[in-house]
Structure formats: structure tokens, C-alpha cells
Amino acid sequence: DAKTTQPNSMESNEEEPVHLPCNHSTISGTDYIHWYRQLPSQGPEYVIHGLTSNVNNRMASLAIAEDRKSSTLILHRATLRDAAVYYCILRDVAGSGNTGKLIFGQGTTLQVKP
Amino acid sequence: EAGVAQSPRYKIIEKRQSVAFWCNPISGHATLYWYQQILGQGPKLLIQFQNNGVVDDSQLPKDRFSAERLKGVDSTLKIQPAKLEDSAVYLCASSSSRRRGDTEAFFGQGTRLTVV
DSSP states (O other): OOOOBOOSEEEEETTSOEEEEEEOTTOOTTEEEEEEEEOTTSOOEEEEEESSSOEEOSSOEEEEOTTSSEEEEEESSOOGGGOEEEEEEEEEOOSTTOOOOOOOOOOEEEEEEO | OOOOEEEOSEEEEOTTOOEEEEEEOOTTOOEEEEEEEOTTSOOEEEEEEETTEEEEOTTSOTTTEEEEOGGGSOEEEEESSOOGGGOEEEEEEEESOSSOTTOOEEEOOOEEEEEO
């Protein structure tokens, strides 16, 4: 399973942008980069995903390095409700035997200060 | 659309007892996952189903854990007998297709199991 590396924790001030980094130096050409977050006492929820190009949605933006060995999740204006554990996951469903499973690491715990 | 439903939300049992968790995935989702999340850790995949067949159960402790997905819809995860170290949140998730990397998975609220 392809591995990702994230900082254990980060802090942000409310209404400021947050950049959450993820390293995935062993990424393969068919791996999609997914981000999920888990609020306290909730199941994980999907945030965003991408393959090669930068992506934007209503929740966040995903910036993918040109060599795809790292990516950054960008929350444009952090709110107190964004305090959560953020997981960066590689999902590969290409080729026989690949199961499309989501393998979670430890994630980054984001604290948002008022 | 309705989300992934899990029950019960909470369960307390004594060690060596048995317990079962139920999951109803989003309608039409062929892929179903069961995860175990121990406090302070990320979710750990226990088993993955594609329709009613097992795709991956390499991390499932088969001496005490079992899971089934009859008719390719609802699923049940059972622990028998439970140990203290099984105390965790058990999460169910579903996805429309395992072969598409650009599909998202939807998670239920989880069942918090405490073994005393």
C-alpha cells in the first residue's frame, strides 16, 4: 500500500487560510490523492481528491506538485468547525488485484483558534 | 440521499461475550468496508466487500471476527468472543465502485464498543 506522511498536528487562526501538507514520494501513476477529515465523534467525511491537476470544490482546494510526490490541502478561511483530523490517502484501483481500499494513516490534527 | 446507517451507536459488553454490528450502505453502492478505529489512531480496514463477495479480509482477526453481506446490501460484523483490546469504534463505509479511483467513500457514524 502506498504510504503518505503528514505532520501530526497544526494550528491555525480562525478566518485565516490553512495549508495542510502531505508527502507521498512512492506514489504510482494510477494513484488518486484523496483527502478525508474526521470531526470529533464522527465518521470520516470526504473532502476532495485529484490525480494530476489542482482541484477546487466548495470545501477546499487541492494543490498537487508537478512530480506528484506531494500535495497540499488548502482551507481558504478556517472556521472553528474545521477543527478535525485530516487524512491524506492514496487510492489505486488500476490493475488486477487492486481493491480500491482506503488506507488511513495517523493524519494531521488541525486546531483552529478563535 | 440517505447516508450509511449503522446500529447500535453504543455497546458495552463483558469480555468473552459476543456482539454484532449492523450496517446499511447507501443504496446502489457495491463496495462496503468495515474499519476499526482505536482511540487516537486512524481507521484500520478490517474487511472489504464487493457486492456479496469478500475482496480483502487480510486484516480481519478471523479467529474471533466474522462478517457477511448477504444479498450484497446490508452487512453484519460479529465478534465472538470479545477481548478488552476490541474496544474501539467500528465504522462502516460504502462506495459506488472499487475500480474507480475518483469515487468517494461515505462513512457511517460508527458503533462505539466498550469491552469491560
